[in-house]
Amino acid sequence: MAAQKLLLLPGDGIGVEVLAEVRRIVAFIEQKGILSFEIDEDLVGGAAYDAHGVAITDAAMAKAKAADCILFGAVGGPKWDGVEYDQRPEAGLLRLRKELELFANLRPAICYPALADASALKRELVDGLDIVIVRELTGGVYFGSPKEITDLGNGQQRAVDTQVYETYEIERIAKVAFELARVRSGRVTSAEKRNVMKSGLLWNQVVTRTHGQGYEDVKLDHMLADALGMQLVRAPKQFDVIVTDNLFGDILSDVASMLTGSLGMLPSASLGAEDKTTGKRKALYEPVHGSAPDIAGKGLANPIAMIASLAMALKYSLGKPELADLLDKAIARTLDDGYRTGDIWTDGMSKVGTSEMGSAVLKKFETLVSA
Structure with missing residues (x-):
C-alpha cells in the first residue's frame, strides 16, 4: 500500500x-x-x-x-x-x-437534525439543510493589484484594493459548481454584484456562457450577492450549490455557518x-x-x-x-x-x-x- x-x-x-x-x-x-x-x-x-x-x-x-x-x-x-x-x-x-x-x-453548510435548535433560525427553516458554497479562492479583491495605502498629505490617506477577474478564472470555478451540482440536486445559484461592479457583470456573463457549453442539465439561477445573503437567513433550504467570488464567498459562508449552529461545525x-x-x-x-x-x-x-x-x-x-x-x-x-x-x-x-x-x-x- x-x-x-x-x-x-x-x-x-x-x-x-x-x-x-x-x-x-x-x-x-x-x-x-x-x-x-x-x-x-x-x-x-x-x-x-x-x-x-x-x-x-x-x-x-x-x-x-x-x-x-x-x-x-x-x-x-x-x-x-x-x-x-x-x-x-x-x-x-x-x-x-x-x-x-x-x-x-x-x-458545506449542513444542519444536523440534532443541532436544529442550536441554529440562529427556527428549526423548520434549517432542519435538513444541506448546501455547498463554491468560492473562487485565488483571484478577486484579496489578490488584485494595486493593493496599497497612499499618503495624500494633510493627514489624509487613500486605501486601494483591486477586484480583478479574468474569464478563465470564472469559467473553471463555474465548472466545479456545475459538476458538483450534478451529483447533488442539479441546482446552482451564482452570486455577484453586476448592478454596481464590472467584475460582477463579467462574472454573470461568463457563468451564463459556461452553463450553455454542456451543463444545460443543471438549473442555473443568478442572484445579487446582498439579496442572496438576505435569502440565506430567510429561506436557506431553497439553495443547493452557490457559486461566487472570493470576497462574497468569504462573507456568505460565514453567514451560512450560523444556520448550522456554530462556526465550529463547518469544514x-x-x-x-x-x-x-x-x-x-x-x-x-x-x-x-x-x-x-x-x-x-x-x-x-x-x-x-x-x-x-x-x-x-x-x-x-x-x-x-x-x-x-x-x-x-x-x-x-x-x-x-x-x-x-x-x-x-x-x-x-x-x-x-x-x-x-x-x-x-x-x-x-x-x-x-x-x-
Missing part, C-alpha cells in the same frame, strides 16, 4: 487543539490497515512568524507542494496585530492558496486543478473557524469542523469516499447522543471539551468501521 503524504499545519490558537483530535482518527485508520500515511508537520501563521519571521517558510511550502493533501488548523490572533502586513499570520494561508493554485473552495476543502497525468489535485482542508484566542489552550474548542475536514480529505484526496461517509455518520451519531461543546450546548445536553468530543466521535467511528 503506497503511503499517503499528509502534511499537518496546526497553526495558532485552537488550530493546535482541534488538529490533535484528527491525529487520533488518522492513527486509527492506519492501525486498521485501511490507509498508510507518511505524516509531516510544520509551522504556519503566527507560530511560523515567531520562529522564523515569516508566516510560512520556503521549506514548509516545499512540503506542501509534495503532499497528497494538507490538513490546516487556524492562524492569527491579537498577539500579531502589530506585525507588518505582508508577514501577518494570514499571509501564510494566502501563500498556500496562491502557490498551490487552490482555486476552488468548497464550504472546507480548497482544491486545485486536476493533474492531467495523475488525476490528482493539490488540496488543503481546514475548518472555517478562526484561531479563537479567547479559548485557546483551555480544551473548549469544538473539533467537529476539523474532523469533518478530514472526512472531506478522505473523499476528495485519499480515495476513500465510503470511509468519509462513515466519519460523517460518526459525527451525526455523537450529536444524536447529546454530546456538545460549549458553542453548540443547550439545556439537557452533555457539555464536553475538545478531547471528550474527539473521543466520542472516534469511538462511534471505530464501531462503524468495525461493523
Whole structure:
C-alpha cells in the first residue's frame, strides 16, 4: 500500500487543539490497515512568524507542494496585530492558496437534525439543510493589484484594493459548481454584484456562457450577492450549490455557518486543478473557524469542523469516499447522543471539551468501521 503524504499545519490558537483530535482518527485508520500515511508537520501563521519571521517558510511550502493533501488548523490572533502586513499570520494561508493554485473552495453548510435548535433560525427553516458554497479562492479583491495605502498629505490617506477577474478564472470555478451540482440536486445559484461592479457583470456573463457549453442539465439561477445573503437567513433550504467570488464567498459562508449552529461545525476543502497525468489535485482542508484566542489552550474548542475536514480529505484526496461517509455518520451519531461543546450546548445536553468530543466521535467511528 503506497503511503499517503499528509502534511499537518496546526497553526495558532485552537488550530493546535482541534488538529490533535484528527491525529487520533488518522492513527486509527492506519492501525486498521485501511490507509498508510507518511505524516509531516510544520509551522504556519503566527507560530511560523515567531520562529522564523515569516508566516510560512520556503521549506514548509516545499512540503506542501509534495503532499497528497494538507490538513490546516487556524492562524492569527491579537498577539500579531502589530506585525507588518505582508508577514501577518494570514499571509501564510494566502501563500498556500496562491502557490498551490487552490482555486476552488468548497464550504458545506449542513444542519444536523440534532443541532436544529442550536441554529440562529427556527428549526423548520434549517432542519435538513444541506448546501455547498463554491468560492473562487485565488483571484478577486484579496489578490488584485494595486493593493496599497497612499499618503495624500494633510493627514489624509487613500486605501486601494483591486477586484480583478479574468474569464478563465470564472469559467473553471463555474465548472466545479456545475459538476458538483450534478451529483447533488442539479441546482446552482451564482452570486455577484453586476448592478454596481464590472467584475460582477463579467462574472454573470461568463457563468451564463459556461452553463450553455454542456451543463444545460443543471438549473442555473443568478442572484445579487446582498439579496442572496438576505435569502440565506430567510429561506436557506431553497439553495443547493452557490457559486461566487472570493470576497462574497468569504462573507456568505460565514453567514451560512450560523444556520448550522456554530462556526465550529463547518469544514472546507480548497482544491486545485486536476493533474492531467495523475488525476490528482493539490488540496488543503481546514475548518472555517478562526484561531479563537479567547479559548485557546483551555480544551473548549469544538473539533467537529476539523474532523469533518478530514472526512472531506478522505473523499476528495485519499480515495476513500465510503470511509468519509462513515466519519460523517460518526459525527451525526455523537450529536444524536447529546454530546456538545460549549458553542453548540443547550439545556439537557452533555457539555464536553475538545478531547471528550474527539473521543466520542472516534469511538462511534471505530464501531462503524468495525461493523
